[in-house]
Amino acid sequence: MKKLLLALCSVLLFSSTGWGAEFLVIAKRHWSYKASMSVEEQAEYDKQYQVGDIVQVFPDGKLSDNATAGGKFYVVRVSGLAYDTALKYHEQWIERNGEETIFIKRRKFRIRATELPASVKNQLQTTGVYNTTWTAVKSYIRNNVTGLDE
Amino acid sequence: MRKILLSALLVCSLCSPVMAATITRYVNPGSSGGDGTTSATSGANAAYASCNAWEAAEQTNLDTANNIMLVYAAGTTADTTACAISGWTTSATDYIDFRGDNTSGKLDAGKYRLTGIASDAMNIGSTNVRVSNVAIETPWNGYECFDLTGWNGNYQIHDNVCKSGGGQGINVGYGVSAKIWNNVIYECNGTGIRNAATHANENVVAAYSNTLIGNGVGMADSHGHVTAKNNIAYNNTTDYSGTFAAASTHNLSKDTTAPALNTYYVSKTLTFVNAAGDDYHLASGDTDAIDMGTATSGESAPLNFTTDIDGTTRSGTWDIGADEYVSAEPTPTPTPGRQRILLIQ
Numbered sequence: 001m002k003k004l005l006l007a008l009c010s011v012l013l014f015s016s017t018g019w020g021a022e023f024l025v026i027a028k029r030h031w032s033y034k035a036s037m038s039v040e041e042q043a044e045y046d047k048q049y050q051v052g053d054i055v056q057v058f059p060d061g062k063l064s065d066n067a068t069a070g071g072k073f074y075v076v077r078v079s080g081l082a083y084d085t086a087l088k089y090h091e092q093w094i095e096r097n098g099e100e101t102i103f104i105k106r107r108k109f110r111i112r113a114t115e116l117p118a119s120v121k122n123q124l125q126t127t128g129v130y131n132t133t134w135t136a137v138k139s140y141i142r143n144n145v146t147g148l149d150e
Numbered sequence: 151m152r153k154i155l156l157s158a159l160l161v162c163s164l165c166s167p168v169m170a171a172t173i174t175r176y177v178n179p180g181s182s183g184g185d186g187t188t189s190a191t192s193g194a195n196a197a198y199a200s201c202n203a204w205e206a207a208e209q210t211n212l213d214t215a216n217n218i219m220l221v222y223a224a225g226t227t228a229d230t231t232a233c234a235i236s237g238w239t240t241s242a243t244d245y246i247d248f249r250g251d252n253t254s255g256k257l258d259a260g261k262y263r264l265t266g267i268a269s270d271a272m273n274i275g276s277t278n279v280r281v282s283n284v285a286i287e288t289p290w291n292g293y294e295c296f297d298l299t300g301w302n303g304n305y306q307i308h309d310n311v312c313k314s315g316g317g318q319g320i321n322v323g324y325g326v327s328a329k330i331w332n333n334v335i336y337e338c339n340g341t342g343i344r345n346a347a348t349h350a351n352e353n354v355v356a357a358y359s360n361t362l363i364g365n366g367v368g369m370a371d372s373h374g375h376v377t378a379k380n381n382i383a384y385n386n387t388t389d390y391s392g393t394f395a396a397a398s399t400h401n402l403s404k405d406t407t408a409p410a411l412n413t414y415y416v417s418k419t420l421t422f423v424n425a426a427g428d429d430y431h432l433a434s435g436d437t438d439a440i441d442m443g444t445a446t447s448g449e450s451a452p453l454n455f456t457t458d459i460d461g462t463t464r465s466g467t468w469d470i471g472a473d474e475y476v477s478a479e480p481t482p483t484p485t486p487g488r489q490r491i492l493l494i495q
Binding site for chain 2: 024026030031032047048049055056058062063064066067069070072073075090092094096099100101103106
């Protein structure tokens with residue numbers, strides 16, 4: 001009986017440790033970045049992907065570590081966040097003017113990559129991959145529209 | 151003399167245009183992600199896992215680098231995230247060429263496709279972009295399969311399939327030059343091919359050999375920007391709307407709206423292979439579109455195409471629409487001969 005309970009517990013433990021969602025995140029500045037930009041250039045640059053932007057949300061187990069594409073992306077695996085719930089984090093920030101689509105920014109949500117704890121930044125810079133929990137990461141996810149963190 | 155020859159060689163090498171180098175990348179939604187340099191679905195060099203991932207990873211200034219970005223998208227898994235193409239710098243010779251693998255003329259679940267996307271499937275804000283053989287299904291109201299939005303954009307959209315419950319099939323924005331051919335576009339609430347220009351001389355659009363079925367409007371032009379040739383607009387609420395360029399010809403409608411320019415056909419009844427199953431290939435019994443078009447192969451590239459949406463060579467008198475009818479291959483008759491019989495005890 002004791003063995004059976006132990007086996008059951010271990011099954012439950014392993015089945016609940018699966019990652020919930022995987023974020024593919026911009027790791028490099030857009031190519032148009034310059035140390036000094038005119039107002040127009042800055043406005044155009046601000047519309048492009050920024051470091052930390054969540055390019056795409058994938059379901060648990062989809063991406064390998066190779067998805068970092070040689071340093072172009074971070075792969076952030078988040079447990080405790082359902083894939084369907086996470087899909088909003090790769091929405092584009094667009095507005096509609098009648099039948100016209102206007103891009104404000106490439107993404108509504110961004111991981112504040114430069115403000116992550118030093119150990120996390122170090123791991124991302126070293127491997128490009130970080131496994132975390134929704135509880136730990138959500139306060140670093142900034143809603144660009146509202147300016148508030150999740 | 152030698153010096154003169156050397157100088158001449160030097161001048162020639164400086165004045166001759168340098169051919170753009172081609173960067174090839176791969177997309178496969180069945181991939182676990184990689185750097186996109188091969189079509190493999192695993193490993194460091196695996197294909198990108200989506201069009202969206204490719205676009206975000208590879209954005210660059212193609213013009214300065216003198217590169218063409220050639221992308222092959224394939225696979226049986228659906229790509230379910232919008233793929234905006236924006237933030238690139240291109241030129242007429244340094245462009246993006248995105249090629250899917252759907253050559254069936256239908257939404258093929260066994261090929262690369264963009265489906266279930268809650269915004270424009272391909273909103274293309276960068277200039278000089280070509281997209282071909284991609285199937286798109288966008289069920290969301292108000293959004294497009296293709297939204298061509300780059301000011302001074304130069305687009306080639308061909309051999310694609312678009313089914314949209316949303317806005318337009320192909321929306322041509324402002325200040326755009328677009329060549330649109332061999333596309334099948336159906337069930338859009340808005341317009342199959344729509345020229346959205348609001349001023350005279352704003353856009354230059356060539357729409358050739360497209361099949362537009364069951365949309366709100368089949369094809370719409372506002373200022374005579376669209377040269378329409380060999381198009382089928384059929385069973386739309388209105389098949390054609392607006393004023394088309396004077397060179398338009400050989401367009402067909404079920405209602406009476408085909409542009410009354412040069413040769414045109416109105417009030418026609420067509421026969422498709424399986425309209426209920428979204429197969430808009432012309433059926434053998436059709437008499438109103440088969441052999442009723444005009445060859446455009448003598449026009450300047452890329453409008454000198456000679457194939458249909460299936461890759462079939464157009465021959466004889468061209469058919470109207472995206473499909474060139476070919477009779478089915480005869481079923482081979484087995485050659486009589488010795489037969490091997492396997493006995494299982």
